Amino acid sequence: MPETATSEFWRDIKPITRVFKPDALAEVYLANAPTEDERYYVPFSETVSSRPLWISPAQNRWCDILMAKGAGLVNRHYHPHEVFAYTISGKWGYLEHDWTATAGDFVYETPGEAHTLVAYEHKDPMKVFFIVTGPLIWLDENGNSAGHFDVHDYIGLCRAHYDKVGLGAEAVRKLFR
Numbered sequence: 001m002p003e004t005a006t007s008e009f010w011r012d013i014k015p016i017t018r019v020f021k022p023d024a025l026a027e028v029y030l031a032n033a034p035t036e037d038e039r040y041y042v043p044f045s046e047t048v049s050s051r052p053l054w055i056s057p058a059q060n061r062w063c064d065i066l067m068a069k070g071a072g073l074v075n076r077h078y079h080p081h082e083v084f085a086y087t088i089s090g091k092w093g094y095l096e097h098d099w100t101a102t103a104g105d106f107v108y109e110t111p112g113e114a115h116t117l118v119a120y121e122h123k124d125p126m127k128v129f130f131i132v133t134g135p136l137i138w139l140d141e142n143g144n145s146a147g148h149f150d151v152h153d154y155i156g157l158c159r160a161h162y163d164k165v166g167l168g169a170e171a172v173r174k175l176f177r
């Protein structure tokens with residue numbers, strides 16, 4: 001049960017007793033997802049890092065907070081699958097589109113899009129909640145494939161970083177669903 005109700009109209013409603021089906025996994029609750037504690041942010045490029053929130057190896061999918069403290073770049077890549085983004089703070093965009101996203105802005109990118117992510121100088125860090133389905137296909141200057149990055153690469157990066165900063169690789173595994 002969450003915090004006990006005081007005057008809320010729903011205070012006498014009983015919680016459901018059979019919450020999980022036998023084979024269902026527990027929910028994930030993380031306080032303060034866009035935390036200021038930089039240990040949680042895994043370097044993703046030289047200027048952009050990612051706090052993992054939820055990772056699905058089976059679906060090749062993950063949710064994260066993408067963060068840049070100043071000008072940032074995630075070099076050009078192609079998505080064979082969809083991407084959702086919600087901007088928490090800062091300013092960012094893709095070189096390929098004519099919009100610039102700031103706090104509160106939502107973005108959906110359709111499968112089959114290539115782009116170059118840039119973060120602008122801003123009084124607040126860029127923090128964006130992303131739902132990504134892998135892989136990302138890195139592209140060279142001519143738009144040709146130059147490597148890939150999928151959930152397994154992401155897990156590897158996260159584990160190595162969490163181990164290094166003392167959060168422990170196990171903290172990454174706890175995000176698997």
Ligand SMILES: [Fe+2]
Pocket residue numbers: 077079083115117136
């Ligand atoms: Fe992307």
